[in-house]
Amino acid sequence: MKLSRRIFAIAFAVLLCLQGQIFSSAYSAHPKLIVVLVIDQFRGDYLERYRDQFGANGFRMLMEKGAYFTDCNYNYANTRTAPGHATLLTGAYTNDHGIVANEWWSPQKKAMVTSVQDDATKLVGVSSNEPGASPHNLLADTLGDELKLATQGRSRVFGVSLKDRAAILPAGFSGDGAYWIDHDSGAWITSTYYRSELPKWVQNFNDNKRAEKYLNKEWKDADGRVLRTTAPQMNKKGKPMGFYELVGSTPFANDYEFEFARELMTYEKLGQGTATDLLVISLSANDILGHQVGPDSPEMQAMALALDKQFAEFFDYLGHQIGLANVWIALSADHGVAPVPAAASKLHIPAANLSAAEWKQRVNESLAVKFSGSSKTEFVKAVDYPVAWLNEDAFTALKISESIGEQATGEALVAEGMRGYFTKAQLAKGEVPQTELGIKYLHSYSPEAGWYVLGVPVPFNVGSSGGTDHASPYTYDTHVPLALYGLPFTAGTYRTHAEPIDMVATFASLLGMNAPTHATGRVLNEALTPAANQKSAMPGNTQ
Numbered sequence: 001m002k003l004s005r006r007i008f009a010i011a012f013a014v015l016l017c018l019q020g021q022i023f024s025s026a027y028s029a030h031p032k033l034i035v036v037l038v039i040d041q042f043r044g045d046y047l048e049r050y051r052d053q054f055g056a057n058g059f060r061m062l063m064e065k066g067a068y069f070t071d072c073n074y075n076y077a078n079t080r081t082a083p084g085h086a087t088l089l090t091g092a093y094t095n096d097h098g099i100v101a102n103e104w105w106s107p108q109k110k111a112m113v114t115s116v117q118d119d120a121t122k123l124v125g126v127s128s129n130e131p132g133a134s135p136h137n138l139l140a141d142t143l144g145d146e147l148k149l150a151t152q153g154r155s156r157v158f159g160v161s162l163k164d165r166a167a168i169l170p171a172g173f174s175g176d177g178a179y180w181i182d183h184d185s186g187a188w189i190t191s192t193y194y195r196s197e198l199p200k201w202v203q204n205f206n207d208n209k210r211a212e213k214y215l216n217k218e219w220k221d222a223d224g225r226v227l228r229t230t231a232p233q234m235n236k237k238g239k240p241m242g243f244y245e246l247v248g249s250t251p252f253a254n255d256y257e258f259e260f261a262r263e264l265m266t267y268e269k270l271g272q273g274t275a276t277d278l279l280v281i282s283l284s285a286n287d288i289l290g291h292q293v294g295p296d297s298p299e300m301q302a303m304a305l306a307l308d309k310q311f312a313e314f315f316d317y318l319g320h321q322i323g324l325a326n327v328w329i330a331l332s333a334d335h336g337v338a339p340v341p342a343a344a345s346k347l348h349i350p351a352a353n354l355s356a357a358e359w360k361q362r363v364n365e366s367l368a369v370k371f372s373g374s375s376k377t378e379f380v381k382a383v384d385y386p387v388a389w390l391n392e393d394a395f396t397a398l399k400i401s402e403s404i405g406e407q408a409t410g411e412a413l414v415a416e417g418m419r420g421y422f423t424k425a426q427l428a429k430g431e432v433p434q435t436e437l438g439i440k441y442l443h444s445y446s447p448e449a450g451w452y453v454l455g456v457p458v459p460f461n462v463g464s465s466g467g468t469d470h471a472s473p474y475t476y477d478t479h480v481p482l483a484l485y486g487l488p489f490t491a492g493t494y495r496t497h498a499e500p501i502d503m504v505a506t507f508a509s510l511l512g513m514n515a516p517t518h519a520t521g522r523v524l525n526e527a528l529t530p531a532a533n534q535k536s537a538m539p540g541n542t543q
Helices: 002-022 059-065 081-090 143-150 164-171 200-207 210-214 243-247 251-267 285-293 298-321 341-346 356-371 392-396 402-415 424-428 436-442 502-511 530-536
Strands: 033-039 067-069 103-106 111-114 117-124 131-133 157-161 177-181 188-191 218-220 226-229 277-283 327-333 380-384 387-390 420-423 452-456 482-485 492-494
Touching (some): 033 164, 059 067, 059 298, 081 143, 157 251, 164 177, 188 200, 210 251, 226 298, 251 277, 298 327, 356 402, 387 392, 402 420, 420 424, 424 452, 436 452
Parallel strands (some): 033 277
Antiparallel strands (some): 117 188, 177 188, 380 387
16 A cells, blocks of 8 residues: 555656646756757658668657647748748748848848848857848847746757858857857858857867868768768869868768857856756758758768657757756758759749859849840849849939839849749738749848849749759748657657748747747647647736
């Protein structure tokens, strides 16, 4: 009798413990840590394509023991890295967070500027005359910002990636740190926006030349075939390749990021405080490789299988370091990718590689004929297919207004093969057809940058002379994974429609705090345990 009471007491205590963790709260470190894994250029169909080749403790842990959404699509057209990362962590689209592209034409600077370029800051950790970087272009706050606000700064928030934009935008305004690499050396760097010098542990990491152990290595597939080498070599311009070019398109780049992330967790004591911490890791290798070889190549398959093993190792590390019962994990991607046009053409699908430079030249010639008669006038300053960044000075010199200049450019794009176009002036007024396509482009509007036109490309056409690309409103670019793992989530495959913006809405609701300022996603109630669902429905919790 006494033994049964003791067993009951132990079981009841365990139940209370689990209940306390399910009834989560950012304020009391339940969970201790949220890890958001963003795979740059990882299409939603990859998980099913390679499912039977994955091990039990990597992707399949998230798919089978987490809430896995198969129909997750971005509802906008500008499917690029910077907008994707901003969207995931603000829970809003470009028309709210402002990040329209990776870079855009600045009429003030008369130059292209990046989404995170900040001339008021400097790079830290590398000797460079290049400007620093910050999230100053964001027009909305992030999940990390709301965590910091809710806990009066006790939560710790970090972003890690090979790319500056993929580390900075997810970390938000109040992030404790964002780290990315110097492309030449592979050293981890940051910006004076965050601190005046690298923390001692980061400096030691760089001084120990951790990057060098990933050089002079062969990447082999499961059958032992050499896919790539990281031995020093020259690029197409005849210059020595830096770390980003040599290692970035191999799984060794992901190993390097996870190695740094583990170091960060140890020295910054993530998951050990009195409030919930947040770590966003954006894995860039898929994108660097994918642009070159496309989604259907043996290399991309090998990359996915290697990442599966890397995830399993990292999850094991989280289990030993913090305990998986104390961690929530989210998996998604910033965008997908089009098939290589040559591969699509073999299946009789109309597809083409287009030269952005030639495309820009022809559009400029068309506008010159229409407006000035001079072929030397540069009306379009830059092209990031299918977007045209306009030189407003050229138009205003001829007393041509923004709406007329952008419309004329859009007509020239259609003459060059675009299916349609949306101008900045048009989007600013909300003048779009109330169709799914119209809404996608309305969600792609930003007041930042100068004049621009968003072209509607022909499906399977990409703006590069080789390889492939993304940046379209079509499913091959919008369809991404979404999986949520942790005690509040009921394991299973969910075929209800979801969007990447739903992730932060769900997390904010479960944590009992405000969602980011412009978040428009829904709480994924169908994936919550009954106890967690009850919590999210309580008065005062974000819906």
